Amino acid sequence: MPMESPTTDAGDELESYSSLGLTVSHSQKNIAEFPKVLLLLSMYLDKTVKQNEELLDSSEIKESTTMFHGQRVPELSIKLYAERIFKYAQCSPSCFVLGLIYMERYLQQPNIYMTSFSVHRLLITSVIVAAKFIDDSFFNNAYYGKVGGISTREMNRLELDLLFSLDFRLKVNLETFRSYCLQLEKEALALVLERPIQVQATNGTKPSICKGSVDETCKHELVRERYSSQALQGCSW
Template sequence: MANVFSDLGSDEYKAIPRILSVVSSLLERKVARNERLIVPCQKKLSRENLGVFSALQVPAMNIEKYLERIFKYARCSPSVFVVAYVYIDRLIFHIPGFHLTSLNVHRLVLTSVMVATKFLDGFHYNNDHFAKVGGLKLAKLNNLEVEFLFMLRFRLHVTASGFESYCTYFHQIEVALGGGVQIEKALLCFSKTETDNSSRQLEEA
């Protein structure tokens, strides 16, 4: 039986986990909805008013390919992409007027994955590496990270139950998309203990 999250062995970064296609599908749907219903009502807004994450033009690479590139070259664990999605969801929910668009979604994805990797994974690359992977200058990514953390109010903790809820949601979306892939939660390498340890490490830092 195929898994959205699989045990990654010696060829761990050759196979693209199915969770990336689910996350990218959800993000693309949010962007499409916002640009259909919200953005047309905000035509008077300048790019400067749209936020620090907005690019000058829409990147040529779609979200799914961008996520795959990050996974391949930043060597993030699949669980990181769940946590990164949780962070983006928090921004949307807690910040009035904040919307995902085709101009900001790539930078938000890169920043959220980078922050989630630092929070969750034992091994992670530095900002310079992520900047190269994401196609940004280091200074720009550093600024985005600081802005992102303040927007989240440094609330990076994700409980085990919250993580599991998102996994269940992703599974439902996968089934709706016709994939029928069963998420094996036992392979997520994510536990409340690990999360608490990460929170303590962050506070100590």
């Protein structure tokens, strides 16, 4: 289900970049938590997977198995998996927006749908392709395989399959990137209104509702945020 392309202006796009965590002031770099884009992307992917699986269960659509389909559903949620990728792959937050664009381009093929069996592999492959395309530095596929919990051989195969499916057309114009940023926020806002996110208070009091307020606007756009390198923890599926 491809995203629609809303109209944008300079004020909206800068506010959207800041809200998603794509711009980070120098004073915030060392204390920044996971950028908001990870949460919004995860919510959107969860929604899409649920809709696709409902259609498949009702036999309204027919699905073709792809290289991205695993034998079982990973135990790690999409949100935690996205956070793991960001933490250990040390890619810029923009890679997740670009990765979403690649995912939706891939899913334009006939009878190809994203489900809980394929979403994790699609996500990490799209994000690392984006990182190799726009980031100044990146790791090899042996490392990314450990991050994603898959073998180096499979990581190589998934990357090649995605690249050939996209015909190696990785360039995304700025207007498309802007529209995806704004639409991510709109999609997530609709989900939050339907089902508010409850955050458990640390002092044992009643859980609070997370409304996702807009961050302070930064002067520079698309400043890439990196986390210091940390030892990998096991994650296989």
